[in-house]
Amino acid sequence: MELSGLLFYGISLLTLAGIYGILSLGLNLQWGFTGQFNIGIAGFFAIGAYSTAILTAAPSNSFVGGFDLPTPVGLLVAVIMSGLLSVVIGWVTMRLRTDYLAIATIGIAEIIRLLLKNEDWLTNGVRGIPAIPKPLGLDSPLAFLIGIIVVLVVVYLLMEAARKSPWGRVLRAIRENENGVMAAGKNIQRFRLEAFVVGSTVMGLAGGLYAHYFGFISPEAFEPLFATFLVWVMLIAGGSGNNKGAILGAVLIWFVWSGSELATGYLPAEWQAQAGAVRVLLVAILLQVILLTRPQGLLPEDMGAGRTSDPTPKEGRPRKVPAGE
Amino acid sequence: MSLLDIKQIHGGYGGMNILNGVDLTADRDEIVVIIGPNGAGKSTLLKAAFGMLKINDGTMTFDGEDITHLRPDQLVGKGISYVPQERNVFPSMTVLENLEMGAYLRKDDYSRQMEWIFELFPRLAERRKQQAGLMSGGERQMVAMGRALMLEPKLLLLDEPTAGLSPLFIDQTFEQVKAINKTGVGILMVEQNARQALHIADRGYVLTTGRNRITDTGANLLANEEVSEVFLGG
Amino acid sequence: MIDFLQLLVYGVVLGSILTLGAIGVSLIFGILRFAHFAHGDIMTLGAFSALAVVSLGLPVLVALPIAMAITAVIAVVIDQTIYRRLRRTAPVILLISSFGMALGLRSLIQLIFGPNNQVFAKGIQMPYRWGDIVVKPDHLLIVGGAIVLVLVVHMFLSHTKMGKAMRAMSDNVDLAAACGIPAERVVMWTWILAGCLATAAGVFLGMDAQLHPVMGWNILLPVFAATILGGIGKPYGAIAGGMVIGIAMELSTMVMPPVYKPAVAFAIMVAMLIWRPQGIFKGQA
């Protein structure tokens, strides 16, 4: 690779790390602060990406879009759509234990993926949506990277403010001791729903930025693997409950993931076709190793005892019963 | 030496200590009752004796053996059985299955023990195929006690066995507790119906804020003016 | 009408497969209190284990019990090396661990067996016909096999000491511990049972269509839907849940493209979560 190629590679690596950082911050609000188990990140990411893609892409004969609208409108709608989706999911699942949320979110993400693939009139199916413009004249890769960093920093600052606010404290209190918070007269479901919706809109925003960065999207990018699993590994590795950790984890794991792509390039030819599987297997093993050896992540949450490092051996494991039972 | 001997126990649920140095003994031939205001740590003391608490200081022995840091599943085999106040049956299982689970550790034939339990609680005999979760509170309490007796324990820990029962069932439960004790099973019982409980008690402990307040025979506690005024509601 | 009956047949076949998966998910949830996201991939593992045995020249039905043993052992090993350690911290961590396990297992299977579709037996089976309704011998085998397995599970849960201990622990862990029921042994047997049932589900799925590394993941959502419909943690409810979901999925193809079958399962599940999160059946536990 020449120098300029290397530079270009570095910029694209950082840009994607930044987008994953935004996703990871969104998940941190849901899981890290509130203990909500969203494994449908891909769904919110996709809704965001397709919303802005359909609205801002150049007009096409093969599907309803593009409407050639300004990119800020597209991004705004991306945020609104992912928010609406999360309100619906949240409304159904907030009163139940988090396993149901997990199942519901993965279900929605799968259905969205099916819709993207099969509703050609709306999404152009597997051919994907091309010609998505760059926002605000951020045409050069470097300019776009700077734009992403600005968004990342803004989201980070907002999340830090949320964490330190009374609202953030209630969320953590709910995570640690639901009954205690209920006794204090707080409406737990409302707080949970708010956290879930805000986190999901951040994911939708990340999806929108992703679409504008690549200028082209297709359903493949929204497989649960890329958009959901990697984000989870990022947050857990970086440190759930810690916003800096969320970003650090996103950057590190994205480097590992991209690096593994380079490394599998050296595999013997007959293995090349399987390179994807090798990489997934490695990251899956990495996740288990982190969970077993450093569940608090690289940068643990700064609040005394975190959720995962609080041993309660004699009392037995904490048990939450679905509210419906 | 007593069967159960608790000395200066300190412990809690991970955070602050709830028990702040409690002493207590119980023997096979007696009924021991613990009373005290809400939140005094009565249930916590029973849980401590059954290995469900983090013990930070003090010792407990059972039958001369140190049990301070044993877990519930290690204690049942040694002859302690525990009936929690709530969630004390397997609701989706029948009465018979509940009793069988009580006998889980037994390898021998326990049909005689089961017969005896059905004699003690005739209502259960009639309903042995019924799901425990669908029974009345009083019947569930019988299932819970019956289950705890299947291992022929030396000591039975009961947490408010009469809570929420109708007066008729309350009297009956105290009679049953006496009958169980007559067969050589020590009883250590927390009770809110303190006056009635002290009538059948050999000894009683008054607990406040995780400490021993007054310890005496059942009769003396009933006669004690302070106990009578403050803890028995005048 | 003919369409309807034919689809009903397919629905019962699919329902049998879902039932076997859902019983396992329900048992695991009852004992360990977490939704096991790798269950679909355990099914895939079972199917491919059977394929490995079949490739040695044995018939599928002989391969099935061998594959069950292999899968059960692997499930227990996964539990003992990973889940068991995480159980001690917080059960919710098991969700993410099992999600990672799902992807890991799938990748491993793809590495070993390749990314392509495979079949247990080549060639076409002569179907039975009743009027215009077509039933393949494999369909009868799947439904019959599921019935036998459900009966075995029922006998196990209601008549053996370990089976009753499982129900007890699922009802009330603390009380089970107070009875001296050995939690870790019960957990192990839960994985053995769930692993065997998942193997059967995977093998039947492979017989009904083809084997593919993503086959289990693709059916995970309907399996969860069946579990929730039957009442999560209630293995008997899983039978009804599996049948309802299986039949609904197949019948939906009369009005919708078949690709949306999982969406139908999901829609029923969501309706259930709104209307009655504890499952179809009333009553305690």
Ligand SMILES: Nc1ncnc2c1ncn2[C@@H]1O[C@H](COP(=O)(O)OP(=O)(O)OP(=O)(O)O)[C@@H](O)[C@H]1O
């Ligand atoms: N599982 C638990 N975790 C943390 N704290 C607990 C737990 N159970 C009880 N406590 C606390 O321990 C203290 C003593 O509770 P305990 O249940 O022993 O009281 P008690 O004397 O049995 O009262 P009651 O008459 O209401 O049953 C209370 O302050 C209570 O809030």
Ligand SMILES: [Mg+2]
């Ligand atoms: Mg109490």
